[in-house]
Amino acid sequence: MGAGAHPLYRHADSAVHRLPAEVKIVGLLAFVLAVVATPRETLWPYAGYALIVLAVWRLAHIPLRWVLPRMLIEVPFVVLALLLPFTEGGERIEVAGLSLSVAGLYAAWGIVAKGTLGVAAALAVAATTSAAQLPAALSRLGAPAVVTSVLVLMIRYVDLLAAEAGRMRMARISRGDSPRALHQAGAIARGIGALFLRSYERGERVYVAMLSRGFDGHAPDLAAVGAPAPARGVQWAAALTPAAAALTVTALAWTAG
Structure with missing residues (x-):
């Protein structure tokens, strides 16, 4: 393993790789908060979030064949989520001969969709941020x-x-x-x-x-101590653009709902 690298880091030269780590951390946090705040009963915003993540992957030169196997880390949570339609109470519907809870279906969908988007966004940051950048970034963020x-x-x-x-x-x-x-x-x-x-x-x-x-x-x-220069205003604006788009989608979801 190279200096400052970690198993999820992909050596590449992209606009996302060149961004300071602190702006990517803040952007990831804002994106995840936007996804979590989305009502699970409204389905269309999740397609918008997926497009935002795919656009960041494309800009960072992250191929699907690299990132998809690493998303299997969420499989245990998906398995647990699939049990909710059978165990939750309340109104029930028949699907393929099975009696499923409506609240459980929505809960399972929310866990799977939000968890998948969170893991996908986190992998985008991990793939473009070396471990050596993290300490200085956290210090600048007040850790x-x-x-x-x-x-x-x-x-x-x-x-x-x-x-x-x-x-x-x-x-x-x-x-x-x-x-x-x-x-x-x-x-x-x-x-x-x-x-x-x-x-x-x-x-x-x-x-x-x-x-x-x-x-x-x-x-x-x-x-x-030996850290790169702090992020400039234009870098903050570029890194927070996906998060701003996600927050806009969240606001539209609540407004339309």
Whole structure:
């Protein structure tokens, strides 16, 4: 993994990639709030939101074959949502011989539609924003310095922990372990415990090393330490255009309703 990258980041040169991270974070938050605020009984606004997301994907050079498999993360929530028409009470209708709750159908639709749009928008931001940009962006948005410092350490050491877990798995396999066999669940659990202890010990060593270098418990302002220039007005306007369009759709949905 390259410096400042994460598994969802796509290296590309697009207008969305070049936007500062803080404007994309605010734009994502505003878009999600607009989607969540939309009445679930009104269906047409969700098509408008989908078009906005597709336009951002196109502008950021994000192909559907890359993003669609990564949206499977929401499958567990979709499965739970599909149970609502059977479990909710109230007025019921017959669909293909099944008695379904009208309120449950609307609830399931709202969860699936809003969840899918939220995941799609979040993937657009993740695919165009490197991990190295996030700490400074959060600092500029007013996040506590401790939070941004924890984020920096997490970004730095999550790959180390993943590599350590991979080495432990390879060591088990080389000794005849079969990770998919049920009787190996105990060995896997002990491996997770060992990884936790190693992570804890590594954290202690890192903290001692920080103290030896003058760390006094106060996190630095990461927006002023080697960070790129803050966003300009034109960049804010460009990044918030999709969110503004989504908010307009939301307002029209409530007005028309």
